[in-house]
Amino acid sequence: MAGTANGGGGGGIPRDGLPMTMDLVEQMNEQEKRKYVKGKKLGEGTYANVYLGHARHDAGVLVAIKKIKVQKEYKDGLAPDAVRELKHLQELLGHPNIISLLSVFSSKDQNLNLVLEYLPLGDLEMLIRDVDRVRYGTADIKAWMGMLTRAVWFCHDNFVLHRDIKPNNLLIAANGEVKLADFGLARSFADPGTRMTANVITRWYRPPELLFGARHYSGAVDIWSVGLVFAELVLRAPFLPGNTEVDQINLICRQIGTPTEDNWPGVTQLKEYTVPSEVVPVWGKDAYMSRFGGAGSDGVDLLVRTLALDPKNRITAREMLEHRWWRTDPRPTRNEDLPRKSAGGEEKAAVDLSRRNGIVDDGARGTKVARKLDFGAAK
Amino acid sequence: MPVLTSDDMCLVCKTIRYLNKDMEFLINPECYHSMCSNCVNRLFNDGPNQCPYAGCHKTLRRKGFRSAFFGDLTVEREVDIRRRVAAVFNRVEDDFETLRDYNNYLQMVEDLTFDLVSGTDAGRRDAEATLQQWEASHKAEIERNRKAGRDADEMTRRRVNAERDAARQRRVDALREAEDEKVERARSREAELDSLAQGAAPGGGDGQRVQLKRRGQINRATAAAAAAALEPSAVSAGAGPVSSGALASASFSSASGALAEVGRLSIRGLKEKRKPAAAEGPYDPFGGMDFVPSRYRVRGGLDHPWLDKYRLDRSYATGGYSFDEYTRRAMFEAFAGLGVFVDDEKEVGIGLSAREVATIGAGIAAVGDRMELD
Numbered sequence: 132m133a134g135t136a137n138g139g140g141g142g143g144i145p146r147d148g149l150p151m152t153m154d155l156v157e158q159m160n161e162q163e164k165r166k167y168v169k170g171k172k173l174g175e176g177t178y179a180n181v182y183l184g185h186a187r188h189d190a191g192v193l194v195a196i197k198k199i200k201v202q203k204e205y206k207d208g209l210a211p212d213a214v215r216e217l218k219h220l221q222e223l224l225g226h227p228n229i230i231s232l233l234s235v236f237s238s239k240d241q242n243l244n245l246v247l248e249y250l251p252l253g254d255l256e257m258l259i260r261d262v263d264r265v266r267y268g269t270a271d272i273k274a275w276m277g278m279l280t281r282a283v284w285f286c287h288d289n290f291v292l293h294r295d296i297k298p299n300n301l302l303i304a305a306n307g308e309v310k311l312a313d314f315g316l317a318r319s320f321a322d323p324g325t326r327m328t329a330n331v332i333t334r335w336y337r338p339p340e341l342l343f344g345a346r347h348y349s350g351a352v353d354i355w356s357v358g359l360v361f362a363e364l365v366l367r368a369p370f371l372p373g374n375t376e377v378d379q380i381n382l383i384c385r386q387i388g389t390p391t392e393d394n395w396p397g398v399t400q401l402k403e404y405t406v407p408s409e410v411v412p413v414w415g416k417d418a419y420m421s422r423f424g425g426a427g428s429d430g431v432d433l434l435v436r437t438l439a440l441d442p443k444n445r446i447t448a449r450e451m452l453e454h455r456w457w458r459t460d461p462r463p464t465r466n467e468d469l470p471r472k473s474a475g476g477e478e479k480a481a482v483d484l485s486r487r488n489g490i491v492d493d494g495a496r497g498t499k500v501a502r503k504l505d506f507g508a509a510k
Numbered sequence: 511m512p513v514l515t516s517d518d519m520c521l522v523c524k525t526i527r528y529l530n531k532d533m534e535f536l537i538n539p540e541c542y543h544s545m546c547s548n549c550v551n552r553l554f555n556d557g558p559n560q561c562p563y564a565g566c567h568k569t570l571r572r573k574g575f576r577s578a579f580f581g582d583l584t585v586e587r588e589v590d591i592r593r594r595v596a597a598v599f600n601r602v603e604d605d606f607e608t609l610r611d612y613n614n615y616l617q618m619v620e621d622l623t624f625d626l627v628s629g630t631d632a633g634r635r636d637a638e639a640t641l642q643q644w645e646a647s648h649k650a651e652i653e654r655n656r657k658a659g660r661d662a663d664e665m666t667r668r669r670v671n672a673e674r675d676a677a678r679q680r681r682v683d684a685l686r687e688a689e690d691e692k693v694e695r696a697r698s699r700e701a702e703l704d705s706l707a708q709g710a711a712p713g714g715g716d717g718q719r720v721q722l723k724r725r726g727q728i729n730r731a732t733a734a735a736a737a738a739a740l741e742p743s744a745v746s747a748g749a750g751p752v753s754s755g756a757l758a759s760a761s762f763s764s765a766s767g768a769l770a771e772v773g774r775l776s777i778r779g780l781k782e783k784r785k786p787a788a789a790e791g792p793y794d795p796f797g798g799m800d801f802v803p804s805r806y807r808v809r810g811g812l813d814h815p816w817l818d819k820y821r822l823d824r825s826y827a828t829g830g831y832s833f834d835e836y837t838r839r840a841m842f843e844a845f846a847g848l849g850v851f852v853d854d855e856k857e858v859g860i861g862l863s864a865r866e867v868a869t870i871g872a873g874i875a876a877v878g879d880r881m882e883l884d
Binding site for chain 1: 608609610792793795796797799801817820823824825826827828829830831832833835836838839842
């Protein structure tokens, strides 16, 4: 490409080694694209492939490059989730608990590439599920919850609803910091008179107002998800794993309480309001203490507030951060001391162990050989 | 007549190996000139003396002489130098922020070593001065790293020994089990034959004789097997672990020498020293951030006839829609962009690299408060 640099017609601003035929936008795109080197494929999703990459000037700076697939249904433009992710990530730059978007460029065939920071230590779900090898305590939960709540606070303060908070969207950076990722379902707060879809948020983390089909909601939907992530961190298993939406509503009624006109004025008017005939009163804090006692009394208090049925009574992200739980003992763990995923520790140790004897033998042979080596002859 | 090499003849006293089979060559790391042990005794018995090689004016002491490990003395010298440099520059990868910093450090050490080994006189002098200066000014640190290295070696050695012991124990156990089994089998056969001998009629003839004959063979065979089984276990329990243990420790000490690393007058990318139990302030749940708008204050709800019809709509209240949030956003959007000066940006715009624009943008952002960050 550099060889054609002189061939183009005049007029363009000459830039290092780029053909003059490119217009300014193409040149900028090309420059941005050249800053990164794409490496091996890390994973494949429904609407994007993720590759490991690094900055061209320094191979030590790792990035994740998310290449949006061209989707058949959206031939005329970009898929809506790509637009959402791009739009909201660039609004939410600069918070330590939100994955940062480093660059965007298009590659051949108009494929959109998002350059995101590379978060090598997996996600929170891996840590929660790895019961055998990962141990964590209240202080660790508090640290993770603190980072998650700050991220949600930042989103809401910038008028963005995330709408897909769950443990495997909480990625862990090399320094242990939790980062909220995957803004494919995000949108900004709606104006009055605009309807939002109720079909968002992964089912286990979906709040009752969405299950009942509310079209006008607020940041409270994210707070419900945050509360369920909190519960999951304590239980080390999903708190409300419903198989279907009906099942999910049943679980909520049984575990938290049945939404009625008394505890949630107007709920019966919601379009898809259906609850089991048996009405369970809303459980008090004591009922939670037996299952979530690990978080301490203040922690349970915070949990109960995030799981309020009526979204108007649900605590906000800012109020969560003002809660006394953060100030009571134990103090949240520092990032560098947080538990990490065990990178195949046992298998690796097994390999190391099986190799050890051989090394000793080699050493013994080497000492005899050393004398006979004639280094001079090599010159 | 065979060619006499310096391996066969002492270049100082011209003694040849033919006359003295046990001739041993020694070198002194001052100048690496080799001579036979007789010459060393003869020349340096009465204290320091000059090297007998013509043109070498180094003053040598008897104490400094040793036999060379490598046949090639230039290699011997290089290994000595490397050992010395490694003892001073003994950092490990964990001390560095990034792999790149560590590699730079290794490169620096290698450059210095090269200067010492095969540099010019001036280069060698400089490198020597650098090395000594570094050693003098970082004594405590070097000592600490050395101790850490020793501890790590010690741990590895202990683990390897434990593994070896466990393996040996397993082998011995397996042998004993096999032996027990054999004895048990022999005993049951014995019992079988006894019952046969007692129970059989005297006229049993052939069959019995065959059985008894075989019994003698079996007895002999078991004895031999037992002896054979004992022998290897004695070997493995005795000589094996001792010798390999010694070898293991030797190879580990040389490994620690190679592991230890380097640096010049300033090493870049070293990790900050962990402050012991840094006195932290109270935990800040907000992470030191505050998004309260600086140019206006939001009070109460926004009243507007246009909003009222939505306010009265029950589905908004039930779904949790927040009109306060709408007010905040409306205010924010009304003020967004104030403090951003388009003229300033226009001047910068085209013809600058993205990086320059970013720097200038950051400057503007700093001046223009935090409006455009939101």
